[in-house]
Amino acid sequence: MKQKNFLVTIAIVLATLITGCAKDDFQETAGLCPVVVTTNPTDAAVNVPLNQVITVTFNEEMNPSTINSSSFIVNGNATITGTLTYSGVTATFTPTVNLTTNTTYSVRITTAVKDLRGNALQEDYIFTFSTGATLQPLVIATNPTRNETGVVLNIVVGATFNMPMDAATINTTTFTLKEGTNTITGIVTYSGNEAFFTPNVNLTANTVYTATITTGAENTANVPLGTDYTWNFTTGTIVAPTVILTDPANNASGVALNKVVTATFDMAMDPLTISATTFTLKQGANTVVGTVSYSGNMASFTPANPLLENAVFTATITTGAKNPAGDSIATDYVWTFSTINSSISPNLGSAAQFGAFGGNAGITNQGLNTVINGSIATTAASTLVTGFHDATAIYTETPLNVGRVTGAIFTAPPMPGTATSFAIATQALSDANAAYLSISPASMPGGTDPGAGELGGLTLAPGVYKSASGTFNISNGNLTLDAQGDPNAVWVFQTASGLTVGIAGPTGAKSVVLINGALPKNVFWYVGSTATINGAGGGTMVGTIIANSGVTISTAGNAAQTVLNGRALSLVASVTMVNTTINVPQ
Known part of the structure; x- marks a missing residue:
C-alpha cells in the first residue's frame, strides 16, 4: 500500500511539472x-x-x-x-x-x-x-360570473386560476375594474389560486362593470396569460333596509330607567355595521355610554348605567348601518322617548281612600280578625258586601265573619247603601279604571322582566317591570324594593294575566320588603286578570293592586294574619279576604 501511494504521489508531481x-x-x-x-x-x-x-x-x-x-x-x-x-x-x-x-x-x-x-x-x-411544454395559466372561474346581473354593491370581484400564480404580478396594474372608461379604485390581493379586487367604495346600482386580468399576470414559472381575460357584470337595484319598529316607540313616555333600547329592521343586516358608531343614544348633547349588539333583525343598545329619570333621550341609527349587500338605510333614523318621573305616582283620584274595591261584584270577608284601615266600596248592591261593619252599619256579619272598617262602606242600595254612596262608588270605579290604564304597558312601555316572571329573591330599583310571560310570581323568596334613599321612588309592575304571591303550605307566605326610604304608596301592580295574595295565609304584601278580574287575600280556614300595606282594587270582580289587615297608604 505504501508503495502504491508513493507511485501516485510521483505521478501527481510529474503531472504538475508538465501541466501546472x-x-x-x-x-x-x-x-x-x-x-x-x-x-x-x-x-x-x-x-x-x-x-x-x-x-x-x-x-x-x-x-x-x-x-x-x-x-x-x-x-x-x-x-x-x-x-x-x-x-x-x-x-x-x-x-x-x-x-x-x-x-x-x-x-x-x-x-x-x-x-x-x-x-x-x-x-x-x-x-x-x-x-418542457408551456403550462400557460388560465382564468377558470370568476365572481361575479360573466354577464351576471343583480350583483350586490359591496361585491369583492374575484378570479380563480388553474395554477399558482406569482403574487407579485397580481396587482392593480394587472387586475382592473372599470365602469365604462372610469377606473374603479381598490385593493388587489392574492391567496391560493385566487385574485381579489376589493373596491374602495360600494359600486353603483344598475351599472355595467368590466373586470380585466392582463397578460402581465404570470405563474410562478413567469409564464403569462395568453391573452387579457375580460368579463362584464351588472349591479342590482338598491334595496335599502328600513327600521320598522323601535322599543321604546317614538315619543313614548314613562320609559323605565333600565330600558334596553332596540330597533328592528325589515331585513337582515350586516352585523359588522351595527355598532356604537351607527347606533347611538343621547340625552341632550350628552352621549349615553352603552354596548350595541345585533341578533336576528334586531339591534339593541344596552346603557352601561340606568337612564336619568324624567329626561328626554334621542336614539339614532345612522346610514352606516347596512344590509349584507352593502345597502345603507336611506337616511338616519331618529326617535325620542322620555323616562319615568319616579317622583310622581299614578293618580288614583277618589279611589285613593279605599283599601278594597269590589268592582260591581262585592267584597267578602271570612274571619274574625279582618281590619280595613280605610274605606271599602263596590258598585254592587249592599247585600254583596258580607262580613263587614263600619261606624254606622253592619253588612251581613256572622259570628265567624267579622271585619272592621275604620273608614266607611260605599255600595248601591238597598240600605244601608244609598244613591249617594253608590255615586261615590261609581266615581271611585271610574278613577280606579283611569289609574289602571295609566300604569298599563301602553302608557308605561319598556318594562323589563329581570327574573323571567319570578320576582321572589330579587332586589329591584325603582322602575317599570313587565312580565314577558304574562304572569308575575313571588314564590322563591321575598321581593325587596330599594328606593336608594329617594322617598319618592316609584315601582310599577305589569302583568297581562295573573299575580300570585306565596306558595302552598304553612310556611308558604312571601312578603314584599321596602328598604332605603321606599314607601307603600309608591308601589303599583297592574294585573290583567286576577291577583292571589298568600293563599296559605300570613306574609306582608305591599302596594296598590289594580286587578281587572278580582283579588283574593288568604283563603278560608287560615288563622295567620295576612297584611296588605296598600290597596286591593278590582274593576269587574269581587275582592275576598280571610283574617286580613289592609293599611291604606297616606
Missing part, C-alpha cells in the same frame, strides 16, 4: 486542477422551468474575472444572453428572458476559467438540459 496542475478526485491541494462538481440543472435534466437560473459549482474558489460570457456560454437555438455573477465557489447565469419551451440547451464552461492560482480547467465542461 493535476486532477485528484479525492482531495483538493495546492497545484490540483479546478473542476466542476455540480450544476443546476443537472446534466440531461428534462422539463426544466422556463425561468430557470443556471448555476455551476466548482471544487475551489475561482478567479471571478475569468468567468464571463466568453467562458460561460449557454446555447439553445442560439446563444442565450444573460447576467453572470460569481460568489463563493458558484457561478450563476440568469437569462435575460425566459427560456423557450421544448428546447434543448447546452452549457459550456471553457478552459479559460481559472482558479486563484491561475490553474485552468483541463478541458471544456459541457452539460445539457431540456425545457
Whole structure:
C-alpha cells in the first residue's frame, strides 16, 4: 500500500511539472486542477422551468474575472444572453428572458476559467438540459360570473386560476375594474389560486362593470396569460333596509330607567355595521355610554348605567348601518322617548281612600280578625258586601265573619247603601279604571322582566317591570324594593294575566320588603286578570293592586294574619279576604 501511494504521489508531481496542475478526485491541494462538481440543472435534466437560473459549482474558489460570457456560454437555438455573477465557489447565469419551451440547451464552461492560482480547467465542461411544454395559466372561474346581473354593491370581484400564480404580478396594474372608461379604485390581493379586487367604495346600482386580468399576470414559472381575460357584470337595484319598529316607540313616555333600547329592521343586516358608531343614544348633547349588539333583525343598545329619570333621550341609527349587500338605510333614523318621573305616582283620584274595591261584584270577608284601615266600596248592591261593619252599619256579619272598617262602606242600595254612596262608588270605579290604564304597558312601555316572571329573591330599583310571560310570581323568596334613599321612588309592575304571591303550605307566605326610604304608596301592580295574595295565609304584601278580574287575600280556614300595606282594587270582580289587615297608604 505504501508503495502504491508513493507511485501516485510521483505521478501527481510529474503531472504538475508538465501541466501546472493535476486532477485528484479525492482531495483538493495546492497545484490540483479546478473542476466542476455540480450544476443546476443537472446534466440531461428534462422539463426544466422556463425561468430557470443556471448555476455551476466548482471544487475551489475561482478567479471571478475569468468567468464571463466568453467562458460561460449557454446555447439553445442560439446563444442565450444573460447576467453572470460569481460568489463563493458558484457561478450563476440568469437569462435575460425566459427560456423557450421544448428546447434543448447546452452549457459550456471553457478552459479559460481559472482558479486563484491561475490553474485552468483541463478541458471544456459541457452539460445539457431540456425545457418542457408551456403550462400557460388560465382564468377558470370568476365572481361575479360573466354577464351576471343583480350583483350586490359591496361585491369583492374575484378570479380563480388553474395554477399558482406569482403574487407579485397580481396587482392593480394587472387586475382592473372599470365602469365604462372610469377606473374603479381598490385593493388587489392574492391567496391560493385566487385574485381579489376589493373596491374602495360600494359600486353603483344598475351599472355595467368590466373586470380585466392582463397578460402581465404570470405563474410562478413567469409564464403569462395568453391573452387579457375580460368579463362584464351588472349591479342590482338598491334595496335599502328600513327600521320598522323601535322599543321604546317614538315619543313614548314613562320609559323605565333600565330600558334596553332596540330597533328592528325589515331585513337582515350586516352585523359588522351595527355598532356604537351607527347606533347611538343621547340625552341632550350628552352621549349615553352603552354596548350595541345585533341578533336576528334586531339591534339593541344596552346603557352601561340606568337612564336619568324624567329626561328626554334621542336614539339614532345612522346610514352606516347596512344590509349584507352593502345597502345603507336611506337616511338616519331618529326617535325620542322620555323616562319615568319616579317622583310622581299614578293618580288614583277618589279611589285613593279605599283599601278594597269590589268592582260591581262585592267584597267578602271570612274571619274574625279582618281590619280595613280605610274605606271599602263596590258598585254592587249592599247585600254583596258580607262580613263587614263600619261606624254606622253592619253588612251581613256572622259570628265567624267579622271585619272592621275604620273608614266607611260605599255600595248601591238597598240600605244601608244609598244613591249617594253608590255615586261615590261609581266615581271611585271610574278613577280606579283611569289609574289602571295609566300604569298599563301602553302608557308605561319598556318594562323589563329581570327574573323571567319570578320576582321572589330579587332586589329591584325603582322602575317599570313587565312580565314577558304574562304572569308575575313571588314564590322563591321575598321581593325587596330599594328606593336608594329617594322617598319618592316609584315601582310599577305589569302583568297581562295573573299575580300570585306565596306558595302552598304553612310556611308558604312571601312578603314584599321596602328598604332605603321606599314607601307603600309608591308601589303599583297592574294585573290583567286576577291577583292571589298568600293563599296559605300570613306574609306582608305591599302596594296598590289594580286587578281587572278580582283579588283574593288568604283563603278560608287560615288563622295567620295576612297584611296588605296598600290597596286591593278590582274593576269587574269581587275582592275576598280571610283574617286580613289592609293599611291604606297616606
